[in-house]
Amino acid sequence: MHEYTDGCQCQYKSRHCMGDVSNGQQDFGYDRLIRNYFETSHAKGPQDAAGGYVKRQADLAILRRKATIQTAHDFYKFANENLQETRDSSVCLRRVFRFIDNIDRNRDRYFKSIPQNRNIHQIISEREGLLSVRNLSCYSCDSCLLNMAHSCQHTELVGLVKNIQTEKERGCAIVEDISPDDDFEVVDMIRKGSLVALYTDDEGEDFYLMKAGSCQEKLKSSETDDWQGQYPEGTTVIRGLYYRKTGPLSYSLIKRKNVIVSVKSVLYVTNDILTDSVIDLSLETKK
Template sequence: MPGKNDCKKVGKEKVQVRILSNYLSDLREKFEAETGLKISLSQFAKMRPLNVKLACFLSRNSCLCTRHQNFALKLKALKQNNCVTSTSPDNFVHAFPDAEKVDAVLAKLPQGGMVKYEEWKRVEVEGKKKMKIVTSEVETSAFCAKFKEEVPQFRQHVVRANEQYSQLKTLKENLDQYNVAIQMDFAKHYKIKNNEEIQSAYWNCDMVTLHPIVVYFKNENGELQHESTCIVSDEMGHNSATVFAILKRVVPEVKEKHPDVKFIHYWTDSPSSQYRNKTIFSILSDHESLFGMPASWNYFEAGHGKGPCDGVGGTAKRMADEAVNRQATTIQDAKEFYTWAANQERSSIKYMFVSKYECKESQTYLTEKYGSVKAIPGTMSFHAVVGRSGEVKTRSTSCYCEKCFHSHGFHTDTSLCKWDTHKLENRKTGPVQASVPVAGIGDYVAAVYDSSWYVGEVEDVDDGEYSVRFMQQTGQKFKWPQRKDDLWIDPADVLCVVPKPLPTAKSERMFTFSEATLQHIEECFALKVANK
């Protein structure tokens, strides 16, 4: 689990908590099938490590995806009507593999009656969008139609999720001295805190970007090894420019430690703003000229990207908090976090610092070189991308079979497995709009709401939307309202990113923006209204 408090004391050490992504009964069956050994469920449960906890599909904090949770809630409704005996989505997919068997289950529902079920939805509460469980009651025919429509999509979702984990396992088993696998992810921001801080510091605390990375490789004896790295940055934007700046620091480090490496296999989750977009595809197509070796990029199925990076990020944040609490150090910004972390000799995590300036440089470079590259149709359906000069090869799922993969990379041209080729067109320089989000966590933005513009701070980014804490305007000055005014907004409603406001006095109760900033907001707002 990624949280800094998600740890368990095992012996004298604190170990990051891990969550089982399946039921113990299912895991026991898989264990018996793979090993040929027989073991009782109770004995199998006793062997579970202390830091490995059970997950419930219906728990919001279970680290499972929305699709699984919502499907489990519908199965719960079916179970209440005595149609099924289990609410496990994966068990249902395996037990009812075709439409006829699904129809037989739904036929048990009372015809002409009503079906009540729950579903996770983002709903508007007092003008703010929040994730809540919504209870619906519909006619049996409507529920059946909705359920039958979702089953094929969910079945493919489960297949892709399992296939990606299976292919990663295959890759690790077949790694050699010429290949490394790099798994990485953005962790939740580390929030700066001090033992004794004033009120204004508490409400306006800085944050630090953490980007954990785990590199898998084989040693001289052919044993699978890994190295953990955590990138520390003062850049709050989680976008392709930040990812590129990180790669420019990490890849040379990998080449230095593993000089025989000829190919890199990246594994990440699937956010389009960070890893799965035309900019990353363009970087991948030029990876050999940029970094001296080709690469592939593999994506976990949406909602199933949990892995060792979450433990690395959680460990880094927990250790920092413990150091601050025992007054062993003072951390007030990203640079101080890195200075403290880099001196932790007992830590197995290596820390590297990537500055905001490096990220801005990367943004300029990417915009000039790839700004007008056309997006590839079906981008969000790709889970495997292999870069070549000026083009990429893609698949709906990763494939590391002998026909596709060898010691020096992929031979997709001769493989019988289906790989689609896409040429990256229109590489022109010039002033273009960046293909990255307009704002990151901690940035201040001007946004449109209810036919007016407001200024606020981005507190969170989720599923392509921004959670913004808005300020209250009084004349030419701004202040934080007594009652927190936060709202989930669509990126299309963001007018522009603005500089951080300046306090008008030491009390920091009132803030102001420059006249140029306010004029720029007005111009963006006028353009927005004119284009409606």
């Protein structure tokens, strides 16, 4: 199995992910698992935005009141019904979605750091707990094409193969599943730049939109915002700027007039839509 990914230190090049590769044969039954890391800013293309694009389409569908997505299965159903086909078949022929009903998140396998992992651009699983690593990948000599990296004919270019024994950490706590009963609220997703839909009782309006200027906070004293909204000490609020509705699904940011709103008025939060000065939710964004 050959994998190609970027070299993000907190994702596939983290110590735990690299340690998992050393268990690839045991976990997945492969004869050998080979992971190649692209250099920074290399291999950029449509695949980079694959996940973000799907989430953004879901956000837009919710704001347009064309879909109700409250669970992972709702998300899967929406994607399956609306996002399988692509506009540019030369870049991406189709999208395939799979729904996994249950994921075992209990993990008791953690690993210590691998020295100089910034210089490593290929790792190969040899057996449980053992990795072969080298500075660059090679797919241009017969030895490497036959999975015999130790006999590589281009070691002067890609470097020598080194064997590294992965070491497990001890005494790590097991990560528990997040259950539906956990105290997670939609306002916990708010950060600077989030697009927030707010409840309104104005006739003819489904919601107000605002650009969040910060995370939620509890007021230490009473405050009045630029819209003359008054909030007593102890109220949990978010600060930001309103959008003015300029069309059925288009909005313009109202600058230099700050607003404070109670978190109780928050209906929906997304961090996948750019909060520009002008937002048009009716734009066709299918790719």
